[in-house]
Amino acid sequence: MCPRALEVDPICTARMLPKMLLLRKRATKNFHPSACKRCGIVYTMFKTVLMFPMLLRFLYRATTEVSWRLLFKAGWLWCSKSFFALRAFKKRCKQGIQFPPFLFFSLTNRCNLRCRGCWVETAVKTADGRRQTAAEGEGTFELSSESIENVIKIAKKQSVYFYTMLGGEPFLAPETLWNTIKNHPEAYFQIITNGHFFDEATVRQIKRFGNISPLVSIDGFEKENDVRRGQGTFTKAVEGCKELQRQKILYGVATTVTAENFESVLTEEYVNHFVKLGAMYLWFYVYRPVSADPVPEWSIKPDMMLELRRRLLRLRRKMPIILIDTYWDEKGFAVCPASKGMAFVIGPKGSIEPCPPLNVTKEWIGDNDGNFYETMNNSEFLLRFREFIGEKYNGERSQGCVIIDHPQELAEFFRSERVIDVSGRNFLDELTQREPLASHYLPGKEIPEDYWIYRILKKMLFFGMGAYG
Numbered sequence: 465m466c467p468r469a470l471e472v473d474p475i476c477t478a479r480m481l482p483k484m485l486l487l488r489k490r491a492t493k494n495f496h497p498s499a500c501k502r503c504g505i506v507y508t509m510f511k512t513v514l515m516f517p518m519l520l521r522f523l524y525r526a527t528t529e530v531s532w533r534l535l536f537k538a539g540w541l542w543c544s545k546s547f548f549a550l551r552a553f554k555k556r557c558k559q560g561i562q563f564p565p566f567l568f569f570s571l572t573n574r575c576n577l578r579c580r581g582c583w584v585e586t587a588v589k590t591a592d593g594r595r596q597t598a599a600e601g602e603g604t605f606e607l608s609s610e611s612i613e614n615v616i617k618i619a620k621k622q623s624v625y626f627y628t629m630l631g632g633e634p635f636l637a638p639e640t641l642w643n644t645i646k647n648h649p650e651a652y653f654q655i656i657t658n659g660h661f662f663d664e665a666t667v668r669q670i671k672r673f674g675n676i677s678p679l680v681s682i683d684g685f686e687k688e689n690d691v692r693r694g695q696g697t698f699t700k701a702v703e704g705c706k707e708l709q710r711q712k713i714l715y716g717v718a719t720t721v722t723a724e725n726f727e728s729v730l731t732e733e734y735v736n737h738f739v740k741l742g743a744m745y746l747w748f749y750v751y752r753p754v755s756a757d758p759v760p761e762w763s764i765k766p767d768m769m770l771e772l773r774r775r776l777l778r779l780r781r782k783m784p785i786i787l788i789d790t791y792w793d794e795k796g797f798a799v800c801p802a803s804k805g806m807a808f809v810i811g812p813k814g815s816i817e818p819c820p821p822l823n824v825t826k827e828w829i830g831d832n833d834g835n836f837y838e839t840m841n842n843s844e845f846l847l848r849f850r851e852f853i854g855e856k857y858n859g860e861r862s863q864g865c866v867i868i869d870h871p872q873e874l875a876e877f878f879r880s881e882r883v884i885d886v887s888g889r890n891f892l893d894e895l896t897q898r899e900p901l902a903s904h905y906l907p908g909k910e911i912p913e914d915y916w917i918y919r920i921l922k923k924m925l926f927f928g929m930g931a932y933g
């Protein structure tokens with residue numbers, strides 16, 4: 465027996481559960497990794513997995529709680545194809561071509577909820593200037609299946625196979641949603657939803673297609689969630705999660721961290737709640753006060769931002785669920801996906817917008833006779849926007865979110881560009897009136913990812929996949 469095969473690392477011993485020790489002992493009995501190179505590699509991989517109970521538990525959960533067919537589809541259509549999409553994207557960047565590796569479609573601005581601080585506007589102004597929820601058809605817009613078809617057809621030629629459907633509430637545009645997914649079985653779709661539409665038949669449909677991962681928005685336990693999203697929304701969303709779990713769907717939960725829910729959502733108890741509900745990933749966003757009802761006091765305070773980073777890292781080591789953020793890269797440096805050209809959104813009117821909360825445009829998907837590639841690649845506005853928040857902006861000021869860090873300068877930039885405001889509000893005035901808030905740009909205080917699996921994921925996959933604040 466090779467002595468290395470019996471070697472026990474004291475650090476990992478402390479972390480390993482007794483059962484794992486037993487498993488390892490049994491598995492390595494009569495095992496001689498030094499005898500052949502291949503056995504050595506297998507043994508090292510095996511030992512690495514056992515060294516990280518979180519990973520083992522996650523793998524166990526994934527293989528027992530999600531349908532294998534859906535896992536396989538996600539592995540191939542989502543992960544592998546995203547890897548190749550990013551490779552193609554990097555190549556395009558080197559050639560000076562502007563076209564993203566992933567795309568967001570805001571299918572409709574209709575929604576059954578009216579969450580506080582949501583930037584999607586469906587209200588109309590009354591004659592006396594008050595805001596009123598839009599009547600059906602009034603002030604609401606929806607992308608057509610044909611226009612999405614045209615964009616996807618062109619995007620696939622650039623190796624783009626991952627599409628995020630958002631709204632409003634995407635399930636309020638069912639025809640467009642299902643048609644698009646049905647027409648593209650070789651692509652993968654993430655649907656950002658409030659989770660209120662998951663009856664048995666809908667979830668069965670999701671399972672049948674197999675190339676969908678719903679991402680359910682829940683902003684804390686019942687009390688905090690319902691303050692923001694409306695009475696009874698927590699219970700309804702959890703019921704939806706239970707149906708997804710029952711039918712073994714690969715799904716995630718999106719939580720926006722605010723100053724109000726900070727203490728409860730960045731805890732083991734909260735994460736565990738969704739582990740028990742069968743969620744495989746939990747996506748943390750940071751609250752951006754961008755709407756007609758912005759509630760700036762919900763913004764994260766400066767001292768909380770570093771603490772948020774620390775807690776995320778701590779939870780990542782322990783909890784058997786993938787915890788996603790798109791604010792920091794694997795070295796802990798601040799990132800804005802829009803500055804990299806990874807967060808472009810097609811709005812419900814067909815506008816091409818820089819990132820989901822920034823509802824301004826200068827181009828439309830119908831421009832250039834529908835040649836979406838030409839429109840994207842030749843968009844000087846998007847290029848200048850990226851320069852403004854990217855190289856020039858980063859070099860001089862911050863690498864965080866421009867909406868949070870420099871709202872007034874951003875408004876000035878948009879005015880100088882003579883953008884069209886498609887927010888349904890007076891977005892530029894909103895920005896002008898806003899004061900800078902706590903940034904995720906933390907110079908000199910960067911904390912690198914300390915778990916190898918997240919280092920790899922961040923480097924190769926995370927950015928661009930639902931990557932916006």
Ligand code: SF4
Binds near residue numbers: 820865867
């Ligand atoms: S929300 Fe802010 S950080 Fe996120 S992509 Fe937009 S500008 Fe960048």
